[in-house]
């Protein structure tokens with residue numbers, strides 16, 4: 001009996017570890033009510049009798065994103081903030097536009113694995129595994145190719161063509177989050193002390209101050 005109970009508890013522990021992603025829904029839908037006063041993991045549900053087709057719709061990806069910025073790329077997210085019908089469903093997506101040689105700089109998603117599909121152009125992509133290996137896994141993708149960025153690992157994409165590129169990402173959370181490495185490290189508010197970053201990056205305060213000015 002004790003052994004049966006023991007293996008049952010082990011199963012419970014193992015399966016709760018295996019489900020370390022958005023929780024499963026307990027109803028057909030729970031359209032986000034951003035004005036909801038109840039603080040829960042995600043958003044409270046809009047009254048189902050008031051739900052409309054537009055709650056499950058987002059029309060904002062028809063146009064190219066504005067890539068006039070220093071990195072020459074633009075991510076247009078369709079997360080729960082843009083599409084309230086995604087609430088509790090554990091999925092989201094994004095459109096990514098690139099100028100020729102544009103870069104979607106190194107970043108990670110704290111809550112999602114990303115499945116990345118190239119629709120136009122040729123992209124060099126890569127991610128880096130965790131310590132101590134820090135193995136860099138990289139590939140050149142053509143139109144129609146698919147690549148996966150495992151949850152929480154640092155990754156990037158760069159357009160290596162002389163034409164504009166376009167990709168679509170799907171992500172395993174309604175709210176994947178984006179942590180851009182340079183912005184988080186050199187652009188935090190308030191700033192991390194320059195001497196802390198100088199020691200961490202094994203460089204001079206002047207180099208760090210220059211980076212902090214940019215972000």
Ligand SMILES: *[C@@H]1O[C@H](CO)[C@@H](O)[C@H](O)[C@H]1NC(C)=O
Pocket residue numbers: 066067068069
């Ligand atoms: C694109 O972004 C740039 C820089 O923020 C801005 O100056 C420009 O007006 C934007 N273009 C459009 C079409 O919105």
